[in-house]
Amino acid sequence: MLSNTDLGRQPAPAASAGVRPLAAMRGVVKSYGARRVLDGIDLDLREREHVAIIGPSGSGKTTILRLLIGLERPDAGDIVIDGEHLWFERRGGTVVPAGERHARRVRRAVGMVFQHFNLFPHMTALQNVREPIVQVLRLGREESEAQAADLLRQVGLDTHLHHRPAQLSGGQQQRVAIARSLALKPKIMLFDEVTSALDPELVGEVLRVVRELAHATNMSMVVVTHEITFAADIADRVLMFDAGKIVEDGPPAQVLKDPANPRTRQFLRAILER
């Protein structure tokens, strides 16, 4: 896993380089009942790029992650992951709505870490991380255990391999969840407010792991967070969401330090004064 760790991260290609984006959204609309959560989102995620998403709750930040990994279907618009349409496939020369099998294959390129960890409570840390390695990569017992143990070592939990989630702190559980989502070597990692369910003193250990991944690997990342200094540290680009739209999009130095949009200014002031 992460054989590119030692090489360190290479910079993301410039926006104008004309390279194919790793993930793209075009005109994506999503409503829950009468409430329009995403209102026509266009977004390109380039290879190795780290995007931080900030904004008030209910502004659609989490929904965009759920759409990128196919937990939700957009009402309108198109999502392309690594060159393939998530919800459309080509069958016999025509483009048709994709089946579950196609969506599952395309999703393989994406991993996600949730706010509430969502570990399997009846399995140990090692079994949790092994689960996708055995069930999806179809590796044997020894190899899968070695890989899972190695991933847990990378998040600093090699001493807790045989603990169940209930025996771990929130921060430890979240680190197991990160190790588990890395197991399939995704090209894109999505982090959905991964520290907001944690006790304050446990936030640091989780942010440290995410930082390490950001600096040491070549994965693309989309990070929804309220931790502004963390966002400034790991992101190449910050998106400000408000009412289902991207209202500001730029490098962290600009968006976080010198926001152009009054809504961004207001939001950052509210968060930093907390």
Place this chain on the structure above:
Amino acid sequence: MTGLRWDWATAWAVLPDLLRGLSLTVEATVAGSIIALFLGLCWTIVRVGRIPVVSPAVQLLVEFLRGTPFLVQLYFLFYVLPTYGLTLPALQTGALGLGLYYSAYTSEVFRAGIEAVPAGQWESCLTLGLPLWRVWAGIVLPQAMRIAVPMLGNYVIVMFKETALLSTITVMELTAQATNAGFRTFRFVEPLTLVGLLYFLLSYPAARLVHALEHRGAVQH
């Protein structure tokens, strides 16, 4: 006044027949439970799976099983099915009837257990790309079972007691043996007292076991 005095000789004389009956009662309970658990799980998976036509049909079947008396279903299996050429021995018919009737109830228990598994578990499985059979067998059902097992245990105990109704379709289980012994010896107090004791001797430890399981489940959640 013979009926009022406890007669040990009668008690000992009827005991072997009662124990034979008890063994049929246990057989019917075990077979009925297996059928009820298996069918109940099938009903639940079909209902939760929201398959067009099939799921509503199964839903209706479950409602029907719950909405009609067990005795009527039992009579139907025993007296009506043979007229269509389907004849099973009385014990098998009884176990099938018991299993079918209680599958409606175990299905509800399974459903409650499955619905208690947080949505985040399904979402984890989806984002990890786990195959559907594994999601059910490896992730959802083990967690649902922890919630369901005590309630299922209660239904097994209920079924154990309800096997008494199989006496109405000629199964010589515990209750049938007791009334039989009564008519044979003209003494009812000994066989019926012993029957009560035998039922209680099995159901009480079982109830304690279910209670212990409930507590274990509560601690782990």
